[in-house]
Amino acid sequence: MKNMFSLEKELAKKGIISEAVKKIAEQENVEVERLGEKVAEGKVVILKHKDKVLGIGEGLRTKINANIGTSPDVCDLELEIKKLEIAEKYGTDTIMDLSIGGDIDKIRKKIIEKSNVPVGTVPIYQAVIESIEKNGAIIKMPEDKIFETIERHAIDGVSFITVHCGLNLKAIERLKKNPRKSLVVSRGGAFLIMWMIMNEKENPLYKNFDRLIEIARRYDLVLSLGDGLRPGGLIDSTDSSQIEELLTLGELTKYAQERNIQIIVEGPGHIPINEIETNIQLEKKICNGAPFYVLGPIVTDIAPGYDHITGAIGGAIAAWKGADFLCYVTPSEHLSLPGVEEVKEGVIASKIAAHVGDIGKGIKKAIDIDFLMDIARTKRNWKEEKKISIDKEKFEKLRNKFPLRERDVCTMCGKYCAIKIVEKYIGVKVGC
Numbered sequence: 001m002k003n004m005f006s007l008e009k010e011l012a013k014k015g016i017i018s019e020a021v022k023k024i025a026e027q028e029n030v031e032v033e034r035l036g037e038k039v040a041e042g043k044v045v046i047l048k049h050k051d052k053v054l055g056i057g058e059g060l061r062t063k064i065n066a067n068i069g070t071s072p073d074v075c076d077l078e079l080e081i082k083k084l085e086i087a088e089k090y091g092t093d094t095i096m097d098l099s100i101g102g103d104i105d106k107i108r109k110k111i112i113e114k115s116n117v118p119v120g121t122v123p124i125y126q127a128v129i130e131s132i133e134k135n136g137a138i139i140k141m142p143e144d145k146i147f148e149t150i151e152r153h154a155i156d157g158v159s160f161i162t163v164h165c166g167l168n169l170k171a172i173e174r175l176k177k178n179p180r181k182s183l184v185v186s187r188g189g190a191f192l193i194m195w196m197i198m199n200e201k202e203n204p205l206y207k208n209f210d211r212l213i214e215i216a217r218r219y220d221l222v223l224s225l226g227d228g229l230r231p232g233g234l235i236d237s238t239d240s241s242q243i244e245e246l247l248t249l250g251e252l253t254k255y256a257q258e259r260n261i262q263i264i265v266e267g268p269g270h271i272p273i274n275e276i277e278t279n280i281q282l283e284k285k286i287c288n289g290a291p292f293y294v295l296g297p298i299v300t301d302i303a304p305g306y307d308h309i310t311g312a313i314g315g316a317i318a319a320w321k322g323a324d325f326l327c328y329v330t331p332s333e334h335l336s337l338p339g340v341e342e343v344k345e346g347v348i349a350s351k352i353a354a355h356v357g358d359i360g361k362g363i364k365k366a367i368d369i370d371f372l373m374d375i376a377r378t379k380r381n382w383k384e385e386k387k388i389s390i391d392k393e394k395f396e397k398l399r400n401k402f403p404l405r406e407r408d409v410c411t412m413c414g415k416y417c418a419i420k421i422v423e424k425y426i427g428v429k430v431g432c
C-alpha cells in the first residue's frame with residue numbers, strides 16, 4: 001500500500017480522490033471531497049503501513065502514538081515486541097521506535113515487520129550513535145551520515161520520521177541570550193546542538209532541507225518536524241527559544257507543503273494548563289494548519305510515577321482545542337525506560353485523553369459511543385458495558401472484586417442501587 005500511491009498531497013491538489021482518501025473517509029465517517037481538500041491543503045496527512053492507511057489532522061479522530069525502543073541499559077528485542085503488542089491491543093494508532101541500544105537496524109526491521117500500525121523513527125539517534133562508535137565523537141559525524149540514515153529508515157518502510165529541522169544557529173543564539181532553567185530535553189535536539197556548536201556549522205537538516213524533501217518524495221515519507229527546543233519544565237514554557245524554533249518550523253512547513261510533502265509539526269511537552277490553547281493556536285497559525293503532534297502535554301512537573309495522568313489531562317485539553325496527534329506518556333516518564341505494564345497504562349491514559357478531546361471537538365463517533373455506554377449503565381447491561389470499556393480485563397477484575405449478591409447491580413450500593421430504585425418507581429424508559 002505504501003508505494004501504491006505516490007504523494008497523496010499531489011493527487012489531492014489535482015482534485016483526484018485516491019483510494020487512501022476514500023478509505024480514510026470511510027474509517028472516520030467524514031465527507032470524502034472535503035477530506036481530499038484538507039489533504040491538498042496540508043491540514044490532514046496520510047500515513048501508510050502495509051495495507052493500512054491512517055489519517056491525522058483537522059476534522060478527524062485524535063490519534064495517539066506509543067513510543068517503544070531499547071536503551072543502552074535495557075536492550076531486549078522480545079520485550080520491545082511485547083510492548084508493541086500491548087500498545088496495539090489497547091488501541092495505539094502509531095508506534096515510534098526510539099531504540100538507542102543494541103542492533104538498531106535489526107530492532108527497527110522487526111518492529112516494522114510485526115507492527116499493524118504505522119511506524120515512526122528518529123533517525124538522528126542512530127546517525128549519532130553510529131558516528132560515535134565509528135569516529136569516537138559526535139563532532140566527527142559527517143553531514144551525509146544523517147541523510148544516509150534517514151534513507152535507510154525509509155527503505156525499511158517507516159511511515160514517518162521526526163526531524164529537528166527548525167533548530168538552527170539563530171535559535172541557539174536566542175537560547176544563549178535567554179537562558180533557561182530547564183535547558184533542553186529533546187534527545188535529538190541535544191545531539192544537534194552539540195554538533196552545531198562544536199563544528200560551528202548550521203544544522204544540516206535545516207541547511208539541506210531540500211535534500212530531506214527529496215528523500216520524503218522518493219519514499220512517500222511523512223516528515224514530523226521535531227521541537228528540539230521544547231522546554232524541559234513548566235518554568236520555561238512558551239519561551240522565546242521555543243517560539244523561535246516554531247517560527248522556523250512554520251517557514252519549513254509551508255516550503256515543504258508547496259512541494260507536496262506531508263508535514264506534521266511537533267510541540268511541547270511541559271505546558272501549564274492555561275497555555276495549552278495558546279500553543280495550539282500558534283502552531284496552527286504559524287504552520288499553515290499542519291497537524292499538531294503534542295508530547296502529552298504534561299501539565300505539572302510534581303508527579304513522577306503518574307505522568308500518564310498529567311499527560312492525559314494535558315492531552316484531553318490539547319485535543320479538545322485542536323491538537324491532532326498525542327504522544328503518550330507513561331508512568332515511567334522521567335524515571336526509567338517503560339516496561340510492558342507502563343506502556344499499557346500510557347496507551348490507555350492517552351486513549352482516554354484523545355476520546356475526551358474528541359467529544360469536545362464534536363466527533364460524532366466519539367459522542368455516540370459514550371451515549372451507548374450511558375444506556376448500557378442505566379440498563380445495568382454489564383456485558384455491553386464491558387464490551388464498550390477500553391480496559392475489559394480491569395472491568396472484569398473490579399466488577400468481581402467482592403462477591404455479587406445481586407447480579408444486576410454492583411457492590412457499591414447493592415440493594416440500594418439508585419438506578420434500580422428510580423427505574424422501579426418512576427419507570428424511566430431507556431434504550432434505543
Ligand code: SF4
Nearest residue numbers: 410412413417418419
Ligand atoms: S449499585 Fe450504585 S454504583 Fe452500582 S450500578 Fe447501581 S447505582 Fe451504580
